[in-house]
Amino acid sequence: MPDLGLDVLWKGSNLLRLLGGLGVALRISLIAVVISIPLGLLLGTLMTGKNVILKFILKLYLEFIRIMPQLVLLFMVFFGSTRMFGWQPSGELSAIIVFTLWGAAEMSDLVRGALISIPVHQYESSEALGLTKVQTYCYVVIPQTVRRLIPLSINLITRMIKTTSLILMIGVVEMIKVAQQIIEANRTTSPNAAFGIYLVIFLLYFLACWPISLLAKYLERKWR
Amino acid sequence: MEETILTVKHLKKEYEDKTILNDVDLAVKKGEVVVIIGPSGCGKSTLLRCMNGLEKTQSGSIKLREEAIEAGSGNLVQIRQKIGMVFQNYELFPHLTVLDNILLAPTKVQKRDKKDVKAEALKLLERVGLKDKAGSYPRQLSGGQKQRVAIVRALCMNPEILLFDEVTAALDPEMVREVLDVMLELARQKRTMVIVTHEMQFARAVADRVLFIDQGKIMEEGTPEEVLEHPKKERTQQFLNIFQFEKVQERKIS
């Protein structure tokens, strides 16, 4: 078996440090997800509303976030905040801010799409049965929207987890950063460590995202 | 004297500046089956939708007994419980089972006891031959089955009047019959109904009164015999001719 330099994993607390890095990545994604989902629901609902100016602003926001590479957004918040507001957020906070802005934007578009995909006659037949507007939303529109939304938003969550690999660029010690540190520290004793470590990272990302994807597939099958 | 359930007076309906319904008058008595026929786009659906407050009207009035039906008014939720409507497109709620589709409005709107409604729903489902489908989802049903469920869903609200808008128009021919049979049965039970249909044989069988609408007006009305067999207006005759097929040999080739 070729030497993958896996032995470095067992040196000191290296494996724990890697897991810790994954923990940081997951924590940032989780906080961002928890904030951006309700925000996305709100913005997405507003995007289907009647207020033209509000819709325009939200559209602009969505396009801006989409066009900008996440890395640029991270730099803008991390380095730009001091310039603009004289306030230096930590790397982790910057990451949370960017992921929340991004998540809310993407989520709002998913919500908008799910809402407009509910046919008009669903609203009408509900109202024809005597349901009020609120009841129509509660029992007819929202349950259907959520069913369409959950698989899509789970995909968004896995995308967010994967994209945390960028935040080492603003000094957050997440999994990739830990890996680089480990590889660097063992360059002479275990020059092949890069293969092994990145293989482990591959597995760890996979283990973090795969169950979520499975859940999405399951829900999709169950509700379609 | 039979009481009048639904009254439409001088109804006028416009989309933008196109007049769809112009001065329509109609009174539906208790237990009466009124069938509306007319060319595509003449405003049949629009008239039914107005009767259920789904469309704003420009002038005139619609009343269920003494209560005015008006889009956007506060009492609409109350009134709609007394008006059952079934549309052309299958409009069951796809995320609910057949039974839950039926139970939703009686339990949430009328706040009736779930057990009672369930028993009633199952009885009605049995009547239309769908008792074994109570736990199925709409996507597992054929078009004809969906429409029968939609009818049961409307019935379960115990409405005073039922409105049907071309409920068989989107169905495959072999499923039309099963739905029409359910409606014939309802007519036998002396339910008050307003039915829009293109099925002339069915109209003849089910109707107490037939209305022919064209260009936003009621052109002709009377018993099925009068309107469908011996129409007085040329326009009605022309429309009915669409449903007749001449033998190929007899057709003049010019």
Ligand SMILES: Nc1ncnc2c1ncn2[C@@H]1O[C@H](COP(=O)(O)OP(=O)(O)OP(=O)(O)O)[C@@H](O)[C@H]1O
């Ligand atoms: N939302 C709308 N906006 C503008 N015009 C409309 C709208 N809905 C219907 N119309 C127009 O109103 C007219 C009557 O439509 P309606 O659906 O009532 O016809 P119909 O008699 O039911 O026809 P069909 O037999 O094809 O169902 C049509 O000319 C149609 O184009």
Ligand SMILES: [Mg+2]
């Ligand atoms: Mg129509």
